[in-house]
Amino acid sequence: MLFVSNEPLSAKHLSDVLELEPADIAEALESLETDLDTRGLQLMKVAGGYQLCTKPEYADYCALILQPAKRKLSKAALETLAVVAYRQPCTMPEVEAVRGVAVDGVMKTLTERGLVKEAGRKQSPGRPILYSTTPEFLEYFGLNDISELPDIDMLAVEEVKALEAQKELFSQKQESDQEAE
Numbered sequence: 115m116l117f118v119s120n121e122p123l124s125a126k127h128l129s130d131v132l133e134l135e136p137a138d139i140a141e142a143l144e145s146l147e148t149d150l151d152t153r154g155l156q157l158m159k160v161a162g163g164y165q166l167c168t169k170p171e172y173a174d175y176c177a178l179i180l181q182p183a184k185r186k187l188s189k190a191a192l193e194t195l196a197v198v199a200y201r202q203p204c205t206m207p208e209v210e211a212v213r214g215v216a217v218d219g220v221m222k223t224l225t226e227r228g229l230v231k232e233a234g235r236k237q238s239p240g241r242p243i244l245y246s247t248t249p250e251f252l253e254y255f256g257l258n259d260i261s262e263l264p265d266i267d268m269l270a271v272e273e274v275k276a277l278e279a280q281k282e283l284f285s286q287k288q289e290s291d292q293e294a295e
Contacts, residue, residue: 116146122163122253161252162259194220195229199251200266203233203244221245229254 115123115131129139143164147157158167168176187195194217197209209217224230225245233246252259 116157116164116166119165122160122165124163127163158256159258160256161249188220190215190217190220191224195224195247195251198224198230198245199247199260199263202246202260203236204246205236205242205244207242209245 125139129136154172155166156169158165197212228250230245231248233244235241236244
């Protein structure tokens with residue numbers, strides 16, 4: 115079932131379809147994961163279910179024969195998606211306030227691609243639509259649940275450190291150039 119499915123299968127679904135106890139499914143999945151250690155496939159827990167995937171070290175070989183199933187997202191789409199992911203549920207004006215640009219076209223694209231969905235209405239004047247990410251979002255980024263998103267504060271610290279390192283290298287180069295003159 116895992117081999118032929120194009121989407122993750124939950125342990126409960128496997129248990130129901132195969133008419134086996136959940137403990138037996140858990141044991142079988144653990145055994146399969148161990149068996150795959152020395153092979154080109156791996157069992158991944160993704161979007162609340164299980165999926166057979168090629169190991170990352172073989173991705174280049176697979177890419178040679180497969181057409182990419184997912185189109186790349188634009189920088190604007192990735193930025194918008196990040197705001198929704200970290201602030202969900204959120205409204206379009208809230209996303210626009212963070213990004214500083216209109217996002218209606220990008221949100222439409224993300225909704226059409228199934229990465230973002232309407233998640234109700236905000237209890238405020240005008241009752242704007244709330245948006246959140248979808249299971250397809252989790253699958254696209256290889257996450258089991260939203261808690262696996264990188265810590266945004268740590269990302270900011272790493273970015274500042276990288277910029278400081280670049281500044282230091284630039285200063286050293288300038289000093290070196292001045293000494294050379």
